[in-house]
Amino acid sequence: MSQGGGTPSAGNPTILHAGKVFIQRDYSDGTSVKFHTRLPPELEGMIEHHVFEATINRLNEFYAEAEEGSCGTYCEGCIGCITAYLIYMCSETHYEKTLRKISKFVASQNERIYNPKGLQLIDPTFRGLRVIEITIFDRPGRT
Numbered sequence: 001m002s003q004g005g006g007t008p009s010a011g012n013p014t015i016l017h018a019g020k021v022f023i024q025r026d027y028s029d030g031t032s033v034k035f036h037t038r039l040p041p042e043l044e045g046m047i048e049h050h051v052f053e054a055t056i057n058r059l060n061e062f063y064a065e066a067e068e069g070s071c072g073t074y075c076e077g078c079i080g081c082i083t084a085y086l087i088y089m090c091s092e093t094h095y096e097k098t099l100r101k102i103s104k105f106v107a108s109q110n111e112r113i114y115n116p117k118g119l120q121l122i123d124p125t126f127r128g129l130r131v132i133e134i135t136i137f138d139r140p141g142r143t
Contacts, residue, residue: 002040019136020136021040021043021133022034022131022132022133023035023040023056023134025130025131032067033066033067035056037052037056039054040134040143042136043119046119047114047119055113055121056132058105059102059105059106059124060103063129065098066102070094072094075096098133102123103123106123118136118137118138119136119137120135120137121134
């Protein structure tokens, strides 16, 4: 775990230091977007195993849904090709819609589960879908 800066945040003066934990991609099933569900040792005692695994499993399900080929996604590609991809100026792809759902899911998980425990889950799209970053905030009175 690498340590972040030690200056308090202007928006939240109770934050003293921040550390980061990275959840790596799981390439055991190929190159599809999937993350390891094993709880890192740095998060032991900060969050329950089953809660962490449920979050990561749900993210993995979202990415599987985004990459799933269906009749709709194939038609979407054909229409894009026929219109010289101009259709994408006025509509979102299935993948973009799913990424938006993932962003909402991450925000709701942070609000309900992670932020009250002094953690911040970072949307994997901000890290190029390579890792899931979890920021650990040290708060006064916590050891």
